Amino acid sequence: MQDSETPTPPPEPPHLPPQPPAQPPRLLTPRAPESRPAPTRSGSGAWMWIAIVLIVVLLVSVGLNILLSAGKVPLAGVTGSGHGRRGAMELMEVTIEDNGAKDKIAVMDVDGVISGEGGREGGPGMVELIRDQLERAGSDDKVKAVVLRVDSPGGEVLASDEIYRALAAFQTNYDIPVVVSMGSMAASGGYYVSAPCRWIVANELTITGSIGVIFHTYNYRGLMDKVGVRSSVVKSGKLKDMLSPDKLPEEELPEERAILKDMIDESYARFKSVIVAGRGWAAKQNEADKVEGGHKLAANWTDFADGRILSGTKALELGLVDELGNFDTAVQRAMDLTGADKANLVSYQMPPSFGGLLRYFVKSDAHSLKVEVGGLELAPHLPQGRLYFISPLHLH
Numbered sequence: 001m002q003d004s005e006t007p008t009p010p011p012e013p014p015h016l017p018p019q020p021p022a023q024p025p026r027l028l029t030p031r032a033p034e035s036r037p038a039p040t041r042s043g044s045g046a047w048m049w050i051a052i053v054l055i056v057v058l059l060v061s062v063g064l065n066i067l068l069s070a071g072k073v074p075l076a077g078v079t080g081s082g083h084g085r086r087g088a089m090e091l092m093e094v095t096i097e098d099n100g101a102k103d104k105i106a107v108m109d110v111d112g113v114i115s116g117e118g119g120r121e122g123g124p125g126m127v128e129l130i131r132d133q134l135e136r137a138g139s140d141d142k143v144k145a146v147v148l149r150v151d152s153p154g155g156e157v158l159a160s161d162e163i164y165r166a167l168a169a170f171q172t173n174y175d176i177p178v179v180v181s182m183g184s185m186a187a188s189g190g191y192y193v194s195a196p197c198r199w200i201v202a203n204e205l206t207i208t209g210s211i212g213v214i215f216h217t218y219n220y221r222g223l224m225d226k227v228g229v230r231s232s233v234v235k236s237g238k239l240k241d242m243l244s245p246d247k248l249p250e251e252e253l254p255e256e257r258a259i260l261k262d263m264i265d266e267s268y269a270r271f272k273s274v275i276v277a278g279r280g281w282a283a284k285q286n287e288a289d290k291v292e293g294g295h296k297l298a299a300n301w302t303d304f305a306d307g308r309i310l311s312g313t314k315a316l317e318l319g320l321v322d323e324l325g326n327f328d329t330a331v332q333r334a335m336d337l338t339g340a341d342k343a344n345l346v347s348y349q350m351p352p353s354f355g356g357l358l359r360y361f362v363k364s365d366a367h368s369l370k371v372e373v374g375g376l377e378l379a380p381h382l383p384q385g386r387l388y389f390i391s392p393l394h395l396h
Contacts, residue, residue: 087124088135090351097345105334105343106137106146113390114155114163114189123350127162133348134166138174144343145334146170146178148197149327154189154390157213157267161192164274168196177285177337181330182206182321187309189389191320192271195278198285198337199294200321201330202312208320209310210391211275213267215260219245267387272305279319291337295319309391 096107108130118125124132137143148167154160167178177198180186186194186202187210194200202208224231224246231246241247242256279297286294297319304310304318315321323329335343 087128087132088139091132091136091348092351093136094347094349095344096347099342099344101340101342101344102142103338103340103343104140104143104346105331105340106133106140106143107345107347108133108137108146108148110148110150110152110163110190110193112152114152114159114193116156116159116162127159127166129350130163131166134170136348138170138176143176143346144338144340145176147181147327147330147334147345148178148194149181149183150186150190150194151183152190152193153185153187154192154210155388156189157387157389160189160389161270161274163193164196167193168278171196171198177334179330179334179337181327182208182312185391187391188212192274192389195275196281197278198282199323199330199333200282201323201325201333202315202321203326204312204324206312206315207309207391208312208315209304210307211271211305212307212389213264213271214307214388214390215264215386216388217243217245219247219249221246221248263387267389271389272302275301275305275320282322289337294322 110126110130112126114126116125116127118128123129134146137146170176171178178196180194180197180200182190182194182200182202183206184203185207187208191208191211231244233241233244235241238253239255239259243252243260276297283294283296285291295316298317301318301320304314310318310320312321312324316324323333325333331345335341
């Protein structure tokens with residue numbers, strides 16, 4: 001007999017919490033994605049625009065230079081027979097004051113220390129720039145006179161003489177008068193370049209005069225002895241190291257200062273002859289044209305040509321200047337000398353260049369180089385060992 005087995009009941013399901021009643025499905029509106037600003041690198045956009053501007057300026061500058069070289073771009077105001085110097089051709093005419101006139105007065109500047117060195121960014125130096133500007137003025141039939149603004153303590157002997165010769169030749173070759181307008185200072189070389197001009201206007205308080213020549217250098221032998229530095233010299237002749245800054249005073253030969261004194265005396269005699277020739281020529285021109293008001297050199301003017309500075313009033317008394325006034329006085333005198341009723345004032349400037357633009361972005365401290373010795377700060381802005389027509393107030 002087969003035993004019947006009792007079936008095993010199925011396991012009970014685990015106890016579950018009560019479920020909420022089912023909700024009907026909802027239609028959801030799609031959500032717009034949030035706009036987040038794209039990450040940027042600080043300053044990258046500004047530098048990109050600077051680079052673009054520099055590239056555009058470079059391309060324009062190169063293009064202009066090519067066109068100027070080929071003669072494709074006419075220069076404003078040029079009606080003469082052309083230019084002999086490339087620098088004169090490249091100058092841009094800029095109107096300073098538009099008086100609605102056909103005639104022009106060209107304004108040029110001798111500003112700062114007179115030097116024969118080249119300008120910044122490879123541009124022309126003061127001497128070359130004055131020559132180019134005079135050539136531009138002489139080639140334009142509408143230019144009736146030149147006003148030379150001088151604000152300078154003087155400078156190198158040779159550079160001053162070259163500007164003097166350029167001004168004297170310009171007035172002779174083109175028969176265009178040059179009127180000087182002296183600023184706060186027109187001393188030594190600043191007066192030297194003024195002397196050949198047809199008319200000289202100075203302010204009562206202008207510092208002028210300082211007629212003379214100076215040679216200046218430093219002797220640092222005492223400093224070398226203090227720090228234990230010795231120099232070693234091999235020379236071909238006894239005067240090859242004349243006035244060397246590392247020699248003891250007793251080591252200087254008598255011939256050294258005698259040779260230099262002869263050079264200074266020669267340059268000083270040249271200075272005085274330039275004044276006599278220039279002021280004499282101006283007086284003759286004024287007499288021939290029946291221009292009144294000019295001053296001739298006083299008989300005792302050489303008594304004051306000992307290096308001393310003079311005021312504009314004293315210079316007028318000695319006949320070193322013709323008139324007291326300012327820039328407007330000089331402009332009016334220029335029109336009187338030429339018979340013009342009115343004239344536009346123009347200047348000649350170098351065109352903008354890529355190198356000049358870089359100067360605004362790259363700062364250089366080379367010009368501010370200073371030397372400090374024992375708490376005394378020296379700024380070696382004048383090369384040593386040269387002859388100077390310069391005010392002693394500005395030598396150091």
